[in-house]
Amino acid sequence: MVASTNSRISDDMFTDEVIADPYTYYGRLREEDPVHWNEQYSLWVITRYDDLVWLTRHNELFSSAVFKNDPKPPYPTIYDSDLGLYEFVREYQSRQFIQHDRPAHLDMRKVVHGYFTPRSMEEWRPMVRDAIKDLLDEAEERGSMDVMRDFATPLPLLIIAQMMGVPKQDRPYIREVAEKLLYVGRGEPWRMQNFSEGIREMIEYVTPLVEERIVNPQDDFISVLARGEREGVFSREQVISNSSLLLLAGHETTINLLCNGILSLIRNPAQWEMLREDPEGMHVKATEECLRHDSSVKSITRIAAEDVELRGQVIRKADRIRWFISSANRDPRKFPNPDDFDLTRWPNPHVAFGAGIHHCLGATLVRVEGQEAFRAFAERFNALHLDTTEELEYQPSITFRSVKEMPITWD
């Protein structure tokens, strides 16, 4: 710590080093400048656990309507010629229920909340188990597995597609479009081109499904959103935007949990053995520790709704803020030996799903999928090994912690 205080902390959050290892960079901010003004992006960067919890629970001070209320241009900068695309992106993203504050947010969340209760998500567990068994059987027959491509992507995609009531054969297309939507967290100056193309394709894909559910409601999730339109809570455009949000959010975060979790288990053989010796007893704790240790979502943004003082700094109304889950979950003030991957941590009050009124809607579904996946791996395989000598590469995103590929072998 002493050695590093003299050197200035770089404000570029998209360097190869920060993408490969966010924990060192954000950890240093957390210890040296926990409420950091990032000059390059005109952005407050918040990295301590207590601050993150306080901020998320004081939703009246920090607006979630980020796309609507951010008065500044996007960061990092985009091409001037893409500013028109950015306006299109803003309008579309602003229709998502997560981009609203109370009271509108509460009305919208109430439409969707009941679908995702812990009890109703339990009903999906048998289907999750069956899907995992099929995917692992296929991998064993093939004799190889890229965890990202062959397991972590198809599993949540299958479940969310089933939940949303979209046809089975469309899953690869949904993933293809989703990969364009993930440019929301990227830094390339041309990123609005891919992002807006993904939005257009998603609107085109979802619109007829929504129109059909308006007339002929089913027991799927698009029908839940359509009911919100009939009740006057959502406009048609909002139903479409939220359907596509749920299609994306319903699988991307789980992909990352499964990859990052299995990677942590590979790199910590003693913890893997502990899970293997008692999968039934340990699969819940293991999932929580995977969520904490290498969280799927690295950061969340807000816009200050009024002037707020935090640790002696004044965050002005309309300032933008990004808080880092991945740093908060490694805060030594909250978690002893925070960099250790330790399946016995309990309770494990990580903030992988955020907190407060915007706490992740799909948290229980993610948990069910993680629990069943980690249990199935531990029951089926004696040992897992990375099948590459290269360092794993991560997507250059400020939002998501996503490996590009993850080939493994087993015995």
Added chain:
Amino acid sequence: MARKLRITVDHDVCVGNAMCETFATNTFALNEERQSEAVNPDGDPLSQILEAADNCPVSAITVADAETGEKLFP
């Protein structure tokens, strides 16, 4: 007379999602830490309290009969 309830909210788990407050307005309230407290176990009809518990996204709420100990939720 309505039965007396014992309602607990596990603060190791509660994330302050505040849905309980929405479903059973007179029973649950957020404290200074913005975590839920069962401030008045008789605040709302049992059906509303059970709905609030069911809608807790992290299953932090338990409801029992205060006299018999019978578990009502989960």
